[in-house]
Each structure stands twice: as structure tokens, then as C-alpha cells.
Amino acid sequence: MKACKQFRATKQTSIKDADAAEKPLSSGDKLKDKELVVGMAAEIAALQEMLYAGQQHKVLVVLQGIDTSGKDGTVKGVFNLVNPQGIQIADFKAPSTIERAHDYLWRVHQQVPRQGEIVVFNRSHYEDVLITMVHDWIDEAECERRYAQIRDFERMLAETGTTIIKCLLHISKDEQRDRLQERVDDPAKHWKFDMQDLEERKSWDKYQELFGKAINATDADHAPWYVIPANSKTHRNLAIASILLETLADLKLKPPAAKPELKGLKIT
Template sequence: MKAIKQFRVTKQTRIKDQDAEQKPLSGGDKTKDKEQVAELAAQIGVQQEILYAGQQHKLLVVLQGIDTSGKDGTVNGVFSGVNPQGIRIVSFKAPSSIELAHDYLWRVHQQVPQKGEIAVFNRSHYEDVLVTRVHDWIDDSECQRRYAQICDFERMLAETGTTIIKCLLHISKDEQRSRLQERIDDPSKHWKFDMQDLEERKYWDAYQQLFGQAMQATDADHAPWYLIPANSKTHRNLAIASIVLETLNDLKLALPEPKPELSGLVIK
């Protein structure tokens, strides 16, 4: 089965029933799985060059997931085979005062991919219906209003030539514990650790519930959500690289036609 079918969220998907440990794409041998990720990454690189040459399509990959779910690692693992010139990684942090003085989609809209480009959002406008709702900075009716606004925004992007992939990186609560503990136990990783992460961890259940709600409210064929079991880093990369490559393949990209006027031209 294609990964874009296998991991696609459906109306029946319930996050709490999903086993974050599962590795349906794995061949059982981690080394070989890693080789396959590298192979997929290289193929993504080939497709990206054709995408760039054509200057028509735009690809937007949204990565969401709780702290330590592996968004940074995905960027490095899946997109490191791509010419850095053809890809733009956008990490959305806590908004600045100028950003807060605008609507929440303002800074996001500025960063969408242009023709021939792949943009990867490490966090995104979905933070504005997740962290904001978890902390009660917005109420439920505002949250519902934003779901509708996000649907409108993404439909506009799709209608104007953007192919959208949205991945939720799903890890178990125990996996997060172990990843946070690892950062604490290794002093060279202390810089990655923020006490705030422990505060956010207290809202685990609320986040899970909202992830599910946001996915159901904003999933669409032109802006599909994929739920990625992500306890295994290698399998996570395998799944996301497969989804990205299948999506690019489905675009049936081709190099521009040769230019007849160049035939036989000799440069002095």
C-alpha cells in the first residue's frame, strides 16, 4: 500500500488508539531501513531539481508534533539529500511583538513556497490552534473559527498551485519522557533542554485531544493530514520520506521541453 494511503488520517482515526511504536514500513533491519531513507532522500533530491526547473509547482510540508517528537530530526533526515538551494526550512517560534500585532496567518503567509520551491514548516499556523487553546488563550468558539479560517487559507494555497502535505509526528508519553531524560543526562545536550518543556508535558492529554480535533477539522484531499508513528526515528523518516516522494511522483513532474531555437547553436 502506498504510504500516502497508509498514514492518511480518516474520520475514524483516533490518536489514542494509534500505537506510536509501530513500524509498518520497516524491513526489520535498522541499517537497511536507514539505507532506504537515504535512497528516498536522494530521489526526493532528483524530483526537487525537476520541480525547480519547471518553475510551476510549489510544495509545502507542514511538520507538527509535541516537544521532542522529532521535527528537527525529520528535516535533517528527509531533506538532507536535496540541494539546499531548492528547499527552505521555516521554524516558527513564539511570535514576535510585530507578528502578534498582526493576524496569526500573517507571518505564515509570508513564508509559503514560491513556484519551483519546497518549503518545510517546522511548526506552523497549527500552533495557533494548539498551544493557544491548551493554555486557554483562546476559547473553543475562537478555535473553531480558526479551523475554518485555516481551511480557507489552505484551500486558497492549493487552488493557486501549492501541493500540501501535513504530518503529525506521534510519539508516546513514555517516549517523550525518555527523550527529555536523555537531554538531561547528557550535559552536552543541556542546550536543547528547556524547563518549559516540562511545563508543557503536564498538558499531554490536552495536546493529544487537540491534535485529533485539529486534524479532523482541517483534513482535506488538497491538504491531507498524515499521522506518523514516530517512536522510531528511522521509521519516522522512512514514512515521511515515502509520503513526500509519492506526492512528488504523483505530480508527474517533467523537465521543460527543449528549446528548438538552441538547436545547432555554436558559441564563440
């Protein structure tokens, strides 16, 4: 079964019922799976070169997930071989004073891909319907308005040539506990730990509920959601790389046509 079909969110997706430890693409050998990811990363890099050369398509990859779900690890594992000229990573943290003075999509729209470019959102505009609802900064009516605005925003991107891939990195609560504890126990990883992560962890069930609602409210054929079981870091990368390769293959990328004026040219 193709990865896009394997992980595609369905109507009434319930994140809390999804198995974060599932590994349907695994060979059963972790080393072989890691080697496969490296090979796929090289394929993605080659396709991105054609994407950049052709200047006809734009690709947006949204990585959404709770703290420690592996957004940074996905960027390193899947996109590490891509030429930096053709990829941008946008990391959306708490909005600045200037950003808060604009509508919530203002800063997001500035980061969408240009022709020939892949852009990866490490967190995204979905924060504005997730953390805001968890902390009651907006009410249900405003949340629904934002879902409608996000649907319109993504439809506009798709209609103007952007291919959208949205991945929810799904880990279990126990796995998050272990990853947070690893950061606490290793002084070299203290820079990754934020006490606020513990506060957000208290709202685990609420986040799982809201992830499901966000997916069901905004999943579309032109902006599909994929639920990625992410307890296994290797399998997480394998799944996302597979989805990206299938999506890029559908674009039927090829090098630009040869320039007739260069035929027979001799460099002296």
C-alpha cells in the first residue's frame, strides 16, 4: 500500500485512538530502515534539484505535533541532503509584538514557498487554533472562524500552485515522558528542555482532542493531513520521506528543456 494512502487522515479521525507505536513500513531491521531513509533523502534531494531547476512548482510541508514529537528530527533526517538554495525551514514560535499587531496569518503567508522551493513549517498556523484553544485565549466561535480562514488560505495556496503536505507527528504520552526525561538527565540536552513543556503536558488530553478537530476541520484533497505514528524516530522519517517522494513523483518533475542556442557551442 502506498504511504500516502496508508497514513492519510480519514473522516472523524480520532488521534487518541491512533497507535503511535505502529510501524507498518518497517522491515523489522532498524539498521536497514535507517539506510532506507538515507537513500530516500538522496532521492528527495535529486527531485528537489529538478523542482528548483523547473521553477514551476512549490511544495509546503507542515510538521505539527506536541512537544518532543520529532519535528526537528524529521527536518534533519529527511531534508538533510537537500541543497539549501532550494529549501527553507520556518519555525513558528510565540508571535512577536509586531506579529501580534497583524492578523495571525500575516507572518505565515510571508514564509510560504516560492517557485521551485520546498518550505517546511516546523509548527505552523495550526498553533493559532491549538494552543489558543487549550489556554482559552479564543472561544469556540473564533476557533471555527479560524478553521474557515485556514481552509480558504490553504485553498488559495493550492490554486496558485503550491502542493501541500500536512503531517501530524503522533507520539504516546509515555513516549513524551521518556523523551523529556532524557533531556533532563543529559546535561548536553538541557538546552532542549523548557519548563513550559511540563505545563503543556498537563493538557495532553485536550491537545489530542484538538489535533483531531483541526484535522477533521481542514483536511482536503488539495491540503491532505497524514497521521504519522512517531514513537519510532526511524519509522517516522521513513513514513514522511515515503509520502514526500510519492507526492513529488506525482508532479512528474523533469529538467527544463535544452537551450537550442547552446547546441554546438565550444568553450575556449
